[in-house]
Amino acid sequence: MEQTLSVEGLTCASCSQTVEKVVSELNGVSAASVNLASEKLTVQYNEQELTLEDLQTVVKNAGYALKVPRDETTFIISGMTCASCSQTVEKAVSQLEGVKKAEVNLATEKLNVLFDEGVVTTSAIIETVQVSGYEAKLASDTLEREETKAKKQAGITRMWQRFFYSAIFTVPLLYVSMGHMMGLPLPSIIDPIMNPVTFSFLQLILTVPVMVVGWPFFKVGFRALIKRHPNMDSLVALGTSAAFIYSLGATVMVTLGKSQYAMDLYYESAAVILTLITLGKYFEARSKGRTSEAIEKLMGLQPKTARVIRDGAEMEVPIETVQVGDAIIVKPGEKLPVDGVVTSGKTSIDEAMLTGESIPVEKIAGDAVIGASINKNGTIQYKATKVGEDTALSQIIKLVEDAQGSKAPIAKMADIISGYFVPIVIVISILSGLSWFIAGESGLFSLTIAISVLVIACPCALGLATPTAIMVGTGKGAENGVLIKSGVALETTHKLDTIVFDKTGTITEGKPVVTDILTVNEITVKELLQLAASSEKGSEHPLGEAIVRAAEEQRLTTLPVDQFEAIPGRGIKVSIDNQLLLAGNKKLMTERGIVLTEIDQTSDRLAGEGKTPMFIAIDGEIAGIIAVADTVKQHSTEAIDKLHQMGIEVVMITGDNSRTAEAIAKSVGIDRVLSEVLPEDKANEVKQLQGEGKKVGMVGDGINDAPALAQSDIGLAIGSGTDVAMESADIVLMRSDLMDVPTALELSHATIRNIKQNLFWAFAYNVIGIPIAMGLLHIFGGPLLNPMLAGAAMSFSSVSVLVNALRLKRFKPTRVKAVS
Numbered sequence: 001m002e003q004t005l006s007v008e009g010l011t012c013a014s015c016s017q018t019v020e021k022v023v024s025e026l027n028g029v030s031a032a033s034v035n036l037a038s039e040k041l042t043v044q045y046n047e048q049e050l051t052l053e054d055l056q057t058v059v060k061n062a063g064y065a066l067k068v069p070r071d072e073t074t075f076i077i078s079g080m081t082c083a084s085c086s087q088t089v090e091k092a093v094s095q096l097e098g099v100k101k102a103e104v105n106l107a108t109e110k111l112n113v114l115f116d117e118g119v120v121t122t123s124a125i126i127e128t129v130q131v132s133g134y135e136a137k138l139a140s141d142t143l144e145r146e147e148t149k150a151k152k153q154a155g156i157t158r159m160w161q162r163f164f165y166s167a168i169f170t171v172p173l174l175y176v177s178m179g180h181m182m183g184l185p186l187p188s189i190i191d192p193i194m195n196p197v198t199f200s201f202l203q204l205i206l207t208v209p210v211m212v213v214g215w216p217f218f219k220v221g222f223r224a225l226i227k228r229h230p231n232m233d234s235l236v237a238l239g240t241s242a243a244f245i246y247s248l249g250a251t252v253m254v255t256l257g258k259s260q261y262a263m264d265l266y267y268e269s270a271a272v273i274l275t276l277i278t279l280g281k282y283f284e285a286r287s288k289g290r291t292s293e294a295i296e297k298l299m300g301l302q303p304k305t306a307r308v309i310r311d312g313a314e315m316e317v318p319i320e321t322v323q324v325g326d327a328i329i330v331k332p333g334e335k336l337p338v339d340g341v342v343t344s345g346k347t348s349i350d351e352a353m354l355t356g357e358s359i360p361v362e363k364i365a366g367d368a369v370i371g372a373s374i375n376k377n378g379t380i381q382y383k384a385t386k387v388g389e390d391t392a393l394s395q396i397i398k399l400v401e402d403a404q405g406s407k408a409p410i411a412k413m414a415d416i417i418s419g420y421f422v423p424i425v426i427v428i429s430i431l432s433g434l435s436w437f438i439a440g441e442s443g444l445f446s447l448t449i450a451i452s453v454l455v456i457a458c459p460c461a462l463g464l465a466t467p468t469a470i471m472v473g474t475g476k477g478a479e480n481g482v483l484i485k486s487g488v489a490l491e492t493t494h495k496l497d498t499i500v501f502d503k504t505g506t507i508t509e510g511k512p513v514v515t516d517i518l519t520v521n522e523i524t525v526k527e528l529l530q531l532a533a534s535s536e537k538g539s540e541h542p543l544g545e546a547i548v549r550a551a552e553e554q555r556l557t558t559l560p561v562d563q564f565e566a567i568p569g570r571g572i573k574v575s576i577d578n579q580l581l582l583a584g585n586k587k588l589m590t591e592r593g594i595v596l597t598e599i600d601q602t603s604d605r606l607a608g609e610g611k612t613p614m615f616i617a618i619d620g621e622i623a624g625i626i627a628v629a630d631t632v633k634q635h636s637t638e639a640i641d642k643l644h645q646m647g648i649e650v651v652m653i654t655g656d657n658s659r660t661a662e663a664i665a666k667s668v669g670i671d672r673v674l675s676e677v678l679p680e681d682k683a684n685e686v687k688q689l690q691g692e693g694k695k696v697g698m699v700g701d702g703i704n705d706a707p708a709l710a711q712s713d714i715g716l717a718i719g720s721g722t723d724v725a726m727e728s729a730d731i732v733l734m735r736s737d738l739m740d741v742p743t744a745l746e747l748s749h750a751t752i753r754n755i756k757q758n759l760f761w762a763f764a765y766n767v768i769g770i771p772i773a774m775g776l777l778h779i780f781g782g783p784l785l786n787p788m789l790a791g792a793a794m795s796f797s798s799v800s801v802l803v804n805a806l807r808l809k810r811f812k813p814t815r816v817k818a819v820s
Helices: 013-024 052-061 083-094 122-131 141-182 196-213 215-226 232-255 259-264 267-290 293-299 392-404 409-438 443-456 459-479 487-493 503-507 525-536 542-553 586-591 599-608 636-645 658-668 679-691 703-711 723-728 740-773 787-810
Strands: 002-008 029-035 040-045 065-067 073-078 099-105 110-115 135-138 305-310 313-318 327-330 339-345 347-350 361-363 380-386 482-484 498-502 513-519 563-567 571-576 579-584 612-618 621-629 649-653 672-674 696-700 714-718 731-733
Touching: 002 052, 013 029, 013 040, 013 052, 013 215, 013 232, 013 409, 013 459, 040 052, 052 065, 073 122, 083 099, 083 110, 083 122, 110 122, 122 135, 141 196, 141 267, 196 215, 196 232, 196 259, 196 267, 215 232, 232 259, 232 267, 232 409, 232 443, 232 787, 267 443, 267 459, 267 787, 293 392, 392 459, 392 482, 392 487, 409 443, 409 459, 409 487, 409 740, 443 740, 443 787, 459 482, 459 487, 459 740, 459 787, 482 487, 482 740, 487 714, 487 740, 498 503, 498 679, 498 703, 503 649, 503 658, 503 696, 513 525, 513 542, 513 599, 525 542, 525 571, 525 579, 525 612, 525 621, 542 612, 542 621, 579 586, 586 612, 599 612, 599 621, 599 658, 636 649, 636 658, 636 740, 649 658, 649 679, 658 672, 679 696, 679 703, 696 703, 696 740, 703 714, 703 723, 731 740, 740 787
Parallel strands: 498 649, 498 696, 649 672, 696 714, 714 731
Antiparallel strands: 002 040, 002 065, 029 040, 073 110, 073 135, 099 110, 305 313, 305 327, 327 380, 339 380, 347 361, 482 731, 513 621, 563 571, 571 579, 579 612, 612 621
8 A cells, every 4th residue: 555644843854764764664664755845755555564553653753743644534613612612513423323433623623523424424414513503614635735835834934933033142142252353342341351251141141042942953953863863953953052062161161260261152153053044944944835836726726615506406515515416507707616517508618727728618518527627608507526536636636746745766866875964974073073183173173173064064955956856847747737647757758769659649639530432333422431330330439430420411320230340450340231341451351351453552542641541341342442531630740840859759659551650650750650550569569669779658548558658668648538548657748739748858858957956066065065164175274164154055055956946947848830
């Protein structure tokens, strides 16, 4: 079983590595990965060997909190003011048939109910609460997201407050401690020469509030240290504590009459480090919040209420209470609350938010409609078919969230380094300080070195480099109608050098029309079309549908079929009015011994024109050809030109005969054609291309494309295709515009480039910064790094990585003019 759970208390890459490590070591866990940017743990485990409570316990023992979902359904209750209110609600719901347990928490105003969905519904529970005098609302995943967002916003606000209060004391502390060094005037009462005791105690008084405000750093840092999983907070806590304790000792020495120690105080370093790192954390939290803006935009598309008909009356209800089967009314200008099927009325609906199609789509009774799309000009009534987390919009949101929470292979090295980073830094800090002390430097100099090493090291930059770019990249993809399912898919896509397109429904519209009808012997055109349409009646094959439509347009009645046999990859065999009819491709005719005579040349001509000839034989003799052509999609040529510009080889795969396939391929600029391929052989053709050393992306839209999509390195499913195809794919293209294929590749290239930049700067920062903090420049006569500057640099490194990732928000797919 795989689950994604929220983890609280993560502050740096070292934290995420700790959680990942302790969970991975549990028996029954096959895979575990933590995303620092989204603060989520994705774990695959055996339910027979392990429970969620076990996971919660081991994460708690490591010093963090795992948010485990409960089996009960949660409702938000409003209107309660005391314990009596909560008891009233609890008692009323408990008495409902089918309710096994009901618990109300007055503090959180939540009602948790365990019930049998076959006996009682969520609507019945909400109505019961209303009868009791209170209001109830289903706590959906959307509400959970809103609560999480509010919690993160509150965290950002707290971080700003911590910085503000720290700065209030740090600014005068800096003036007092360093002003005299820069010639700034100090009152004689706090002059270090005239009144060293007052000078020292004033700094202590100003530093203590900053230490108190920064208490979370010490609480988290020392707890992680005690549990032998040190993190970034441990480095900050150690460095600032060392500076404070040393200064405290120096203050004691000053009070004992050794005034020279007034020049050895380090209070300002401790305070400034805490203040600057808090400011860095604030910017980091704000930047991390911006990485998930795409999800928030998607969530904002859904309306909050729905107008439903219940017991013959029209009423407005919260969207959470809408159930499958409900009759919903939508008026012009309103958003559709859930997915469904139109039962009455006629309108046009703007589905651009999902399909990217700017032109509104006409809808009449029987047509499917999508939740969150906009009703333009007519009132309709429709039946809800998918609600809550089953709607198309909710599925898209979940898919994007899952992708944002996943890891890309490129992050592995950073993850490995992050796991050892903090302990190594602590060791380097101690050895550096000792080395300088042994070399003859003073204790103060050695302490400066040790503190600088501790506070300049930044595991956060390493941990944020990959997940933030993936979050922005996948979010940007969703905005452009490209749903990338995982970090692995995002990374692999940029390596593709070959794109294979299925022809029907992908390069072409998939809605062919009859173009030519040629007969042999005595049979007329109408008779041939009538027989062919009768044999293809009910067929789901595009060619068969085209023939049936042509017969309907000529108002021909279909004849009853006595026997029907589908011949995969060939055609069909039917019996009509005691006549044995074969309809299919040339292979079928050849295998059944049908002599084609002069009609063979005609079929070659038609195929050369990009048309698909269907041979019709009656009682063992050829009767004629019905040619069908499928129109090429509007942007097929442009998309293929763009792929060529990107250095991608383009292959078309089809069951059509080679002449037809070559004609279509030539018209759109395809490099290579794989024709007359049976549906079950598509995956093998992809495998052969991979055997040539190619990285293959497969683009398809049908059920028969699913194996090939799964076989390819990256499967790209057209969003207008089948659910099976989209399930098998790594990337879903929500629009039928083939320009989304190069868009997906461009986005992958841009994201991986951004990740590499982030990782380079994260590594470079630590590789350069730590040796400087150790005193490398000082050895060659250069300056010594001040711990305050080290703290500022550390904060800057994390923020710079996040800001670089946010540059991806400016990504725009490029368009090209088709080459004539």
